[in-house]
Amino acid sequence: MDWADELAARVSGAQVINDSKTPSGTVHVGSLRGPVILDVITRALRAAGHETTLLYGVDDLDAMDAQALLTPDAVERSMGVPLAHIPDQVNDGHASYARHHAQTFIDLFANLGIHPDRYYWMSDIYPGGAMDRYIRTALDRAHVVRDIYRRVSNVQHPDTWHPILVICETCGKVGTTIVTKWDGQRVFYECRADLVAWATGCGSSGWVEPFGGRAKLPWNLEWAAQWSLFGVTIEPCGKDLATAGGSRDRSDAIAREVFEREPPINVAYEFLNIGGRKMSTSKGRGAAAHQIVEVIPPDQLRTLFIRPRPNHAIEFDPEGTDAIPRLFDEFDKLADATAGRPVKGEMAPGYASVFRYALRNADADVDAEAAAFRPSFAHLAFLVQVPGADIPTKMADEKGSALDARELAILEERRVAARAWLDAYAPDRARMSVRESVPDEVSTLDDAQRMFLATLADAVNLPAAGGSPIGPAGGDAWQAAIFATAAGLGLPPGRAFAALYVAFLGRSNGPRAGWLLAGLQARFVLDRLRAAAAGGTMGTAGGEP
Numbered sequence: 001m002d003w004a005d006e007l008a009a010r011v012s013g014a015q016v017i018n019d020s021k022t023p024s025g026t027v028h029v030g031s032l033r034g035p036v037i038l039d040v041i042t043r044a045l046r047a048a049g050h051e052t053t054l055l056y057g058v059d060d061l062d063a064m065d066a067q068a069l070l071t072p073d074a075v076e077r078s079m080g081v082p083l084a085h086i087p088d089q090v091n092d093g094h095a096s097y098a099r100h101h102a103q104t105f106i107d108l109f110a111n112l113g114i115h116p117d118r119y120y121w122m123s124d125i126y127p128g129g130a131m132d133r134y135i136r137t138a139l140d141r142a143h144v145v146r147d148i149y150r151r152v153s154n155v156q157h158p159d160t161w162h163p164i165l166v167i168c169e170t171c172g173k174v175g176t177t178i179v180t181k182w183d184g185q186r187v188f189y190e191c192r193a194d195l196v197a198w199a200t201g202c203g204s205s206g207w208v209e210p211f212g213g214r215a216k217l218p219w220n221l222e223w224a225a226q227w228s229l230f231g232v233t234i235e236p237c238g239k240d241l242a243t244a245g246g247s248r249d250r251s252d253a254i255a256r257e258v259f260e261r262e263p264p265i266n267v268a269y270e271f272l273n274i275g276g277r278k279m280s281t282s283k284g285r286g287a288a289a290h291q292i293v294e295v296i297p298p299d300q301l302r303t304l305f306i307r308p309r310p311n312h313a314i315e316f317d318p319e320g321t322d323a324i325p326r327l328f329d330e331f332d333k334l335a336d337a338t339a340g341r342p343v344k345g346e347m348a349p350g351y352a353s354v355f356r357y358a359l360r361n362a363d364a365d366v367d368a369e370a371a372a373f374r375p376s377f378a379h380l381a382f383l384v385q386v387p388g389a390d391i392p393t394k395m396a397d398e399k400g401s402a403l404d405a406r407e408l409a410i411l412e413e414r415r416v417a418a419r420a421w422l423d424a425y426a427p428d429r430a431r432m433s434v435r436e437s438v439p440d441e442v443s444t445l446d447d448a449q450r451m452f453l454a455t456l457a458d459a460v461n462l463p464a465a466g467g468s469p470i471g472p473a474g475g476d477a478w479q480a481a482i483f484a485t486a487a488g489l490g491l492p493p494g495r496a497f498a499a500l501y502v503a504f505l506g507r508s509n510g511p512r513a514g515w516l517l518a519g520l521q522a523r524f525v526l527d528r529l530r531a532a533a534a535g536g537t538m539g540t541a542g543g544e545p
Contacts, residue, residue: 002350003309004040004357007267008048011233015050017042018232018264020057020122023083023102024066029292029301030272032108033314036305037236037269039114040357055230056106056116060084060098060123061216063165063175065198080175080199082167082216084123098123104290112298113360122222125229127213134225134259135210138163138217139182141258145221148253153245162187166215168204174216176201185209220247224254228261236267236310269310274317287318287425295420296324297413298360303331306357318425325421325430328377328414331358339370373399373407374414379475379515381418381430386519391415394519398474429509434520439506442532448491449499454533456485457526471522479514503532 019038021031038054045052061082078086083098094100106119125131138145145163149155162179166189176195181188187210191201208214217225226232241247248266255263293301295318304327308314318324334355337347356366375395383389395411396402403411422431445453460471460481472478486496500517501510510516517525 002353003267004044005048005353007041007234007265008044008050011045011050011265013050015045015052015233016055016231017045017052017234018055018057018226018230019235020059020226021102021105022059022062023098023100023105024062024064025101027101027105027289028272029287029289029316031105032112032289032301033269033272033305034236034238035109035114036112036302037267037310039112040306041234041236041267043357043362053118054116055118055120055232056109057120057122057226058098058102058106059219059222060096060102060121061126061174062122062219063173063199064097065175065196080173080196080201082123082172082174084121085167085172096123108289108293111293111360112302113362120230122216123213126216129212130229131217131222131225132211134221134228135164135215135217138221138225138258139187139210142182144257145254148250148257152249152253163218163221164210164215165218166208166210167213168202169206169208170204171202173199173201175199179210179215183207187215189215220250221254221258223247223251224259224263227251227255227264228259232264234267235264236269239268239270239311242266242268267310270313272305272314272316274315291424292318295417295424296327297417299358300327300331302360303327303334303354303358307354320425320427322378322427322430324425325378325381331355332374332376334358335370335372335374338366368406372410373403374410376475376515377414377418378430378512379519380411380414381422381426382432382511382516383519384415384418385422385432386434389519398518430511432505432507432510434504435506438528438531439502439504441502441506442535445499445502445532448489449495450533450535452486452489452491452496452499453503453529455489456481457529457533459485461526471525472518475512475515475518477514478517479512482513499532503528 017038019034021027035056038056042052042054061084063080064078064083064086065080074086074089078097084096086097088094088097088100090100092100094103109116139162142162146157146159146161149157160180162182164179164187165174166177166179166187167174168177168189168191171191173191176193176199177189177191178195179187179189186207188205188207190205191203193201193203195201216222227235237248248268252263255261296304304314304316307330316323333343333347334351336343338352338355352366355370359366359369373395375398380391383391383394392403392408392411399407460478472481482496482500483493486493497513498508500513501508504510504516504520
């Protein structure tokens, strides 16, 4: 996380950080990367002693220019209309379509540890008159704006084009209007039928004063005006806006040459991709943010976004993969390394800072959080599928002592997440049911696999004080016993694991075998191993899973 600390070290004085979102429909999980990055910057600045204000806005006067989740009958009426003026399609009490989708997204922030000092809605800002002076300046300097578009982005606007979008007084659309004249107080606009491909104007025209919410600035000018209005000093943006000659370059030039202020520091960040392509809910790619938070707890979701530097893309496909369990494993590895516990492989420099910034609570005791016992997510995903499994007791056994209050809370959070993952995203191989009796499929095992099952049963048949077998202590110990037994027999590990899955699940694949066996009663495991080795002649293999 050196990038955030370096940023905090090179700025001086009070800082204002800003971000905003156009609520054109359901927001996918990738859109959370920006707010998380803003929060990390805020924490770094405050830790360095800078007075810092975090703002988050909603650009809800933007036109509806994608169908998003509008019902088909509403598309014809709403394309080109300001999002704030479109009725809530869900009709669940929000004032508009924009308020519905923006609020659904914003409501996720607090649980992720993101706490903006102020939220603002452009549908409130414009009618209140705060943007009027910037509208006047932009219109007075329209020739400068046109030159910036030509020079920076090679966008050619005619000499009659003026940088303002009037909300049509007849049809209420803002995406279909163009202004061609400005007399110092009023503009002349036309609502053209063919101005854009995605909406049809009504053909009205006339003179109107573009103040007090009757018009809005085009996006690049509105962005630059926000920087002046709020005194923004730092504003990250996605790489699509930060390309050469793109939106950020235009807005930077407008800030300097039209509104006469230095633009804020930019921290450009890459996208969250699926299969190399940017997540886009409107195009059917990506999980909705409000749904993914039901599966991935805040600390792990923050880890997803901050483990790489902002300018590195993130590949993440939760559907039918192990991406979510791997994310938990990565977080746990960060915690182990931060706590000084041994980890497999080398850790990249700065891992302790990544762990600290990944915690939802900015004031958390980092050492205590790192030291807390966390159950393996994959193991837990198996245990929640075992009828009657006493998960807290098994986790206490795995830890070697009773779980404290914080650890019980972590366990419950992960138990809920595991159940949700199994229901929504897990691959078929992760969903399983231990067969109550020896599966018929054991008939497909060869002699070497049967020998492996019998030898493993003999190797781990450790009697407790009262004579009952206790087996290896935990998933790691079982996994080690499986590998050692297979190696001793010269059996490839893949065939050994396949034999175990067939013996317990009736199929050749499944969750990590060591944790599968650790989650079952030792007597049941040993009886099943011997019964499967004998070809299933021992029936139910005795006992309960």
